[in-house]
Amino acid sequence: MQIYLPIAEVSVNAFLLLGLGGLVGILSGMFGVGGGFLMTPLLFFIGIPPAVAVATEANQIVASSFSGVLAHFRRKTVDFRMGFVLLIGGLAGAALGVVVFNHLKSLGQVDLLVKLCYVGFLGVIGGLMFIESVNAIRKSRGAAGGAPAKRRQRNWVHALPFKMRFRTSGLYISVLPPIIVGLVVGVLAAIMGVGGGFVMVPAMIYILGMPTKVVVGTSLFQIIFVTAFTTMLHATTNFTVDVVLAVLLLVGGVIGAQIGTRIGVKLKAEQLRVLLALMVLAVCGKLALDLLLQPAELYSLGAAGGH
């Protein structure tokens, strides 16, 4: 069944979109990631204009994060104070990101920027995840012992001013590192159409030293507000949020996520991470090839205006 998207102004198969939403939903349920970093490139591949894909995906992430954070509210694993501090940085970052996005759009370089960001981030994250999970598998096959990794060592983070107490996380640290982490994630959210969980979660654990159990809930809490803000900025400045596209992806996504969670329980964590790493690297490779190989059509058309 073909459906005409009012903002993207293209006609696509509704079942294809539901299927994509479902597929990414299954993966996000299995691996506990938002899935924005997979969905946005997939939308590029099926011919949705990149600007529409990025803005609409931000809207879809609001839904999946909200769905996820409710469970964390019930378990009381959200550090609200940390969430608000991250949010201050996140909102500033998102605003900055949209300004950069719109400026590059007028120069005709926005597609390149988005794709380069993807290749860079997916390459680094996928590579690190692959190495780490292969090592973990090798370790679990060998001797089960070994010294546990040192946690919460004092580093440069603890030397900064403007300290604040975060009771839920059991931390007493400067507000500057969380604001900077939030800022970086905000910029990424606006430019790449992702929640940024895949950058924020490692940063919260390794840089801020937050306990793992509050990390996911807090990052989801922050992501809801940053992606909601990004959606509003794109909707009011670029008019690129396609609500019909968002709804189709949402329906597939929320159902897929529930199925994925059940599949995830049956697989081993290390094997899951190897799979996820390979998938991330595959998407990265496809995008990199597009940039490296000579395209069939060297010219592209864009709307005029915005001199």
Place this chain on the structure above:
Amino acid sequence: MRRLICALMMLTAPVAAQSEEVVLGLSKDNVAITTSFDGSEILIFGAVKREEAINTAEPLEVVMTIAGPSEPVVVRSKEKKFGIWVNTEALEVDSAPSFYAVATTGPIAQVLSETEDLREKVTIDRAIRSVGAPAEITDAGRFTEAVIRIRQEKNLYQLLEGQVALDQQTLFRTRIDMPADLTEGDYLTRIFLTRNGKIVSNYETTIDVRKVGLERILFNMSRQQPIWYGLMSLAIAIFAGWGASAVFSALRRN
């Protein structure tokens, strides 16, 4: 739905001085872009009305054009820089129709002379207007060629030589397929009757291409009330997220 045939519209050409006039019918004079819109097919048919005997010395030919609203287009070309393909040059084509189809009874060079083409801007190359390329771009022609090539690939520009059927130099008809990604607006439809490459009569009408229903409401809202549109999108997202969580936790409990 696609082959909706409306009543034949009996409209006479405005200029009475012409000895041969076009009487035209359209299978539809409006194209509605609905949620399930997947392109459209338009049948254009008509007859030549004449008071005198048919001129058999020079055969009659028919040329039809349908043009979507013209807009300026920025054309960018890629070049390999630092190992990757980057947009480097850009040229603004001042006016290019978003859709353009030319249908004729024979090869365009035979049915229409160069001078007539230049005056009436019939062929695709003539319909695109580009003036004043920046000094650093020497061969601006390749940019307009790119517009034509890219849009031909998407079926937005069509040259249908010999696709107009003409019977007894009187009855003519053709079928034009319009793709799904149409721009809204008035689509100017022109019909030229030619003899020996010269235009002997012409006729104009418009086909109205509009988004309707939900498409119309959402598109207008996103442009006119972007804040409300954004808030609505967020409300839908939050409601869907809450709904999914509530439904599945209820299912799990049972």
